Amino acid sequence: MNTLRIAGGQVLRPDATVEDADVLVDRDEGTILDIGADLDADETLDAEGCLVTPGLVNAHCHVAMTLLRGYADDKPLDAWLREDIWPAEAALTPEDVRVGAELGLVEMIKSGTTAFADMYFHVPEVAAAVDEAGLRARLGHGVVTLGKDDEDARADIDESLDVAREFDGAADGRIRTAAMPHSLTTVAEDYLREFVADAHAEDIPVHYHANETTDEVDPIVDERGERPLSYAKELGMLTADDFLAHGVHVDDAEIDLLADAGTGVVHCPASNMKLASGMAPVQKLLDAGVTVGLGTDGAASNNDLDMFDEMRDAAMLGKLAADDASAVAAGDVVRMATAGSADAIDLPGGALEVGGAADLAVVDLDAPHLTPANDLVSHLAYAARGSDVRHTVCDGRVLMRDREVLTLDEDAVMARASEAVASLRERV
Ligand SMILES: [Zn+2]
Secondary structure, eight states: OOOEEEEEEEEEESOEEEEEEEEEEOOOOEEEEEEESSSSOOOEEEEETTEEEEEEEEEEEEEEGGGGGSSSSSSSSHHHHIIIIIIHTTTHHHHHHHHHHHHHHHHHHTTEEEEEEEESSSHHHHHHHHHHHHHHEEEEEOOTTTOOHHHHHHHHHHHHHHHHHEEEEEETTTEOOOOOEEEETSHHHHHHHHHHHHHHHOOOOOOEEEEEEEHHHHHHHHHHHSOOHHHHTTTTTOOTTEEEEEESSOHHHHHHHHHHHEEEEEOOOHHHHHOOOOOOOOOHHTTTTTTTTEEEOOGGGOOOOOHHHHHHHHHHHHHHHOOTTSOOOHHHHHHIIIIIIHHHHTTTOOOOOOHHHHHHHHEOOOOOOOSOOHHHHHIIIOOOOGEEEEEETTTEEEETTTTSSSSHHHHHHHHHHHHHHHHHHOOO
């Protein structure tokens, strides 16, 4: 057996307690063998003065959008998509998506993220980048039928189902897939109904954007006389396997529907604030027993993929939304960014426990902004930054050691990404 010891740190356990312990990892199986004192191993990662946490799980992303970071800001969602983002995305080549994905994956590894869910296009390129980078992912091809003729709409749906079939289990099982209609308003009803039924017939989960802005909710209410999530339920896309992003404008009946169905909701607070989409009722969702994960959304609406930022944003915005400073507490957001996200997107990880996935981040506590160590869960939620992560491990493999990314060439990826965008700007 080939073992790795994460030695001398404090370990965050699933019950939110912290204990002084080593973590012993079986690198062949990618699992945690033991959590305890003075464990022996083939290789050691020093975690002295550090907090060992589950790897963070970014449950909703469009990773290759790192290329559009800062490309267009300060506009409402609809105008931003139509005037800036969609025209730029239409010009992205498969090679662009590959380097954009690699850039995002370097950023994730450097900020302690070990798993993510991603909706984009040229998915084979994203999958190849994930395979090389060493993370886990649930990937899918996003479908829009709005403005397309029947042939193009069907081709888009077929591509989404094809990549979901082809890449499920890729990268030694680290990649899983989903069918991904973009949203309830950008895919027409007939297509949506057929698409979801076809996906579920093959046990492929469905991931989509829902109730993100009032502009997306009102047309459904006006045309159908029902709320979007009641429509989603009728379409069969509100099951325990499915998960949706945003859920900002959900009423109490929709929260009950989510809780009853077991459908995961991925909260994306930075994107919701930046696009002025609104404040998700996160405390209400938690109180109702809804599985809530946390995601950055794409880098163009965030503008980074740092899940530590996202935890702080979630706590702050959740309190404002509830008008209650005790709402969405530090422990809640840490749970959302780890176990909640892993549950929502149904990937291993999210907790440090014997027998569980060896997906973890080692956070260096030796920093002025993390001193004194009054409460390490509070520090994770409110004070730590992605750049405090010293080592990142996924599936038992060290992806970053002492801030050096081992699976991708960080400098080369940044240079290629800058070149790709210079060329994109000339084309658009
Ligand atoms: Zn999104």
